[in-house]
Amino acid sequence: MTTRDPQATALARFAALFADETRAACLLALLDGRAWTAGELARHAGVAASTLSEHLGRLVAGGLLAEERQGRHRYVRLADARTAQLVEDLAAQVSPGPAARPRSLRESSAGLAMARGRTCYDHLAGRLGIAVTDALTRRGLLRQDTGFALTETGLAWFASAGIVLAAHGRRPLARACLDWTERRPHLAGVAGAALCRHALDTGWCVRIGSERAVKVTAVGERALSDLLGVEPADLR
Amino acid sequence: MTTRDPQATALARFAALFADETRAACLLALLDGRAWTAGELARHAGVAASTLSEHLGRLVAGGLLAEERQGRHRYVRLADARTAQLVEDLAAQVSPGPAARPRSLRESSAGLAMARGRTCYDHLAGRLGIAVTDALTRRGLLRQDTGFALTETGLAWFASAGIVLAAHGRRPLARACLDWTERRPHLAGVAGAALCRHALDTGWCVRIGSERAVKVTAVGERALSDLLGVEPADLR
């Protein structure tokens, strides 16, 4: 007890940030990639504003959240893509997957929409994300059998679609992110983020509700079918 | 407080497994990929055997550890590669990296050996792991610019070296694992594990001490230079 492993101390302190239901609810909510105010999060988590204020202080001090003060509002969002990835990884580890999912009708409206399509911080997830990833793989634009990377034709496809893949620090161009509803990897990284942004900008998808769920529009269905051969049935 | 998000509850409970210094010390120790007895871990963590027994119970119940009873011994090891990856990710997130590392002479003997070369569950890490990964990349056997994947020539290289890459469930063939001393990705996944096993089996490396550190032998230095063009200077 005198001299403990400093790495173990740091790991425990860091993990403690996630080890509270209220903070976990905040982090999961912030996985939508947007900035929330302290009050919104307090209402979402169902605790007093004072309580949530302290939680935000911890999360910011721990480097998980970035804050931006605007007037009397305190906006917070996930610090970076790396943090979002970690939250996703943890969430995927604990979620039951589609097999064990209850068929309850109660959670269907929100739950089914999330399972159909959603954002995962800054890229597409759910059946939508899987359908796109599979289509990219089927067309030889993405290889998953030797790792997880775009091919030369894949790079050309992004360029021809007008989607710019800007090098962004050390963030990988393509990365696998485990989908917690489908239990299979979908495209993340710079390419995944650029594709998602393009889809939202061009109206292929629109956000529905106040959460992370997205819906594919008629235009989007057409575009995904034309450009990638995505079967509309895989989006339902 | 009446109806909380079940995913947030699950995430918090799961994270709580890591959020204790003693448990964290156990998980980090078990990153060597081997099985430890309860007594060894208790001594390592500096707590009473009774205390550690309860910790092991929680970690096993949480699915992080697999246990194997042999006579009056209770051996535990990390449950699987996926769990090991999560521990690694968390450890990498909290470790300071080489820049912020203290130049203390105290921790040098053990710390320097770990920084030079170690195992990361079942693959190589530290300067050794980075040197091998860089050499693979330099020779066009591994591509990191479009993601992280072996190339066709990379697959051929493994075959010609007599290293069998057996498909193993859903585990990816090649995966990037962030090295927490070098702050750069090294090779993990099926290929990383096979390469590490081969290195230990053929005597390219040997374990030193009781921890995760490994040392490159003269034979290994020669082999890595011949087969991959690894500069011996990069291993020091």
Place this chain on the structure above:
DNA sequence: CCGGTACTTCGGCGCCGGCCGAACGGTCCG
């Protein structure tokens, strides 16, 4: 300048969980 709103700080409460030592049970060995 004044009321309303958003957030923070503080004090106090209650509970959870990590720690230990003592007693117990199971296993190995002489």
Place this chain on the structure above:
DNA sequence: CGGACCGTTCGGCCGGCGCCGAAGTACCGG
């Protein structure tokens, strides 16, 4: 069969932490 050893269970102690409400501060709008 008895003693030594490894691990587990139990009771009890203590500290930390999450919670709230009340009071305080900062900001916006009229």
